[in-house]
Amino acid sequence: MRLIVNSAFKPKYLRTGVLPALSLVSSRLSLPSTNSRFTNLSNSSFASTGILTLKSNFTVSTTTHTAEKLSSVKSRVEGQIAASPNILYSKTYCPFCSRAKNELDKLGIAYSVVELDVDPNGSDIQALLAELTGQRTVPNIFLNHKHVGGCDDLLYLLETGKINDYIKV
Numbered sequence: 001m002r003l004i005v006n007s008a009f010k011p012k013y014l015r016t017g018v019l020p021a022l023s024l025v026s027s028r029l030s031l032p033s034t035n036s037r038f039t040n041l042s043n044s045s046f047a048s049t050g051i052l053t054l055k056s057n058f059t060v061s062t063t064t065h066t067a068e069k070l071s072s073v074k075s076r077v078e079g080q081i082a083a084s085p086n087i088l089y090s091k092t093y094c095p096f097c098s099r100a101k102n103e104l105d106k107l108g109i110a111y112s113v114v115e116l117d118v119d120p121n122g123s124d125i126q127a128l129l130a131e132l133t134g135q136r137t138v139p140n141i142f143l144n145h146k147h148v149g150g151c152d153d154l155l156y157l158l159e160t161g162k163i164n165d166y167i168k169v
Contacts, residue, residue, distance in 0.1 A: 073124045077132075081142055086111035086167075089129060089140040092118060096151035097139040103154060109143070109167060143167055 080087055088104070090097035092115050104111050116122035116138060130136040133147050141148040143166035148154055157163040 069124060073121055073128050077125060077128055081145060084112040085144050087142045089114050089116055089138055091116050091138050094138050100139045100151045100154050
């Protein structure tokens with residue numbers, strides 16, 4: 001299927017192939033200030049894949065996780081999970097974390113909290129938890145040393161009564 005669009009309705013940079021100069025001052029993403037050109041827009045691979053590439057290079061600043069640091073964080077997290085049967089990895093501003101804490105408080109379950117936005121290694125801990133559990137989001141809840149999931153998972157366990165499989169009654 002081929003989509004034909006009247007060029008009068010296309011933005012100028014799509015008609016001419018010239019991307020306006022971009023400068024992002026406060027962002028981590030920085031593009032060159034020279035005009036960039038899209039690769040051949042009439043290319044059939046563009047139409048089939050929907051991928052648009054730029055010829056200009058750009059850089060993105062990312063947090064790097066060194067092997068030594070991740071090893072140190074891994075031993076710390078494994079120690080926390082072993083030492084505390086119930087632990088919640090959270091962020092102070094997260095409404096889902098607050099809800100999970102409230103639900104655990106209602107049940108009278110004692111638990112430990114690690115606030116990832118306050119901890120200096122919070123991003124490393126979150127990356128490690130994503131690797132260990134497959135869950136990148138918070139809250140990341142462990143009950144009786146078993147990974148439960150997030151707030152929705154906790155609420156599901158409460159609604160179905162399966163929470164008893166995770167806590168000592």
